[in-house]
Amino acid sequence: MEVGTLEVKEISQAVIGRLPRYLRYLGELKDEGVERISSQELSELMQVTASQIRQDFNNFGGFGQQGYGYNVEYLYQEIGKILGLDRTHNFIIVGAGNLGRALGNYMNFERRGFLFRGIFDNNPQLVGQNVRGIQVMPMEQLEDFVRDNDIDIAVLAIPKSSAVEVADRLAQNGIRAIWNFAHVDLHMPEGIQVENVHLSDSLMKLSYNINRYMTENEM
């Protein structure tokens, strides 16, 4: 029988990268009370092709589109499960400067099951300060804290000069993932997931598009 074949399929990071956006739109539809949606309607809403949507969803068995479109609630739940949002993840922030504090104060992460557990800095003037009810700890406590508090994710909001060293210390103490805002690409041992967020890169892309538009339209 073909039915029910269990298969671990290699799914591209490009597909994974699009899932949160589907989730966001489905969450809004759900909030608006929409119960079903066709791939064509979702396509118009999200400004991607319906064939892209079907291809993406087929990676996960298609989510049972039947009759008129997808069940919004079911699709929302399933995509959430694929993204691991049915579990909680403890995270810490390394770096209590402006960016670190901004990330610590961002409540939306909590709604998605990402729980803010600790924040660290090597600046004595920042140690002891309060970020959403949590006191900034000195860097000396990093290793013990990660081991003792079941920390999955470390957010690096520190300069690139110290990012590689701190990432190594975290890796040696059982961190599962690094969300890296330092301006350097981190290459970690297998089993430690890394997501690099280089904000300047995104700003440069914007700069390119401004200049391209000006060159084509205003000269």
Place this chain on the structure above:
Amino acid sequence: MEVGTLEVKEISQAVIGRLPRYLRYLGELKDEGVERISSQELSELMQVTASQIRQDFNNFGGFGQQGYGYNVEYLYQEIGKILGLDRTHNFIIVGAGNLGRALGNYMNFERRGFLFRGIFDNNPQLVGQNVRGIQVMPMEQLEDFVRDNDIDIAVLAIPKSSAVEVADRLAQNGIRAIWNFAHVDLHMPEGIQVENVHLSDSLMKLSYNINRYMTENEM
């Protein structure tokens, strides 16, 4: 004659999105005093294929690889010019919460020619506060300020509930680009460039990769 044909080629956003990363690595090589580099060496350093590098560079005429590899300084300058980094861009920030202040205080943008000119908030308690020498202004002054100060880029660090309305006000007053951190996709009129930065999306991708690794290796 074929030589010197001027052609405006449509370059994919994926290629453009990779240019800042090339620039970052070339800047580091330059700082280390490296003068020439082959596509093979650059490939190993950046962990992308040499053929990818050559294909990307061929979009811009190939940057004259001759004999042993590329001239690092030349390549760095040329990619910077393509990204429009030889010009300056004035930017404002809408939203003076933690994220807005973090972005205002981030000095690296200035080094790339992005000049922080103003910051706005509708919270009277934030108005008048100081962010890197600039006082937070009330939202009522937004339109006049954008028109009078040659502002190219607006950074939206506000909740999604107000992002669409604020983006429209900016569009009507001559903004060229929006760097959007609000958790909603903005679709602006032609000629206004948008770069959406959805931080939660990136965190969810990380969550997927943690769970996938755990499922495959620890069960």
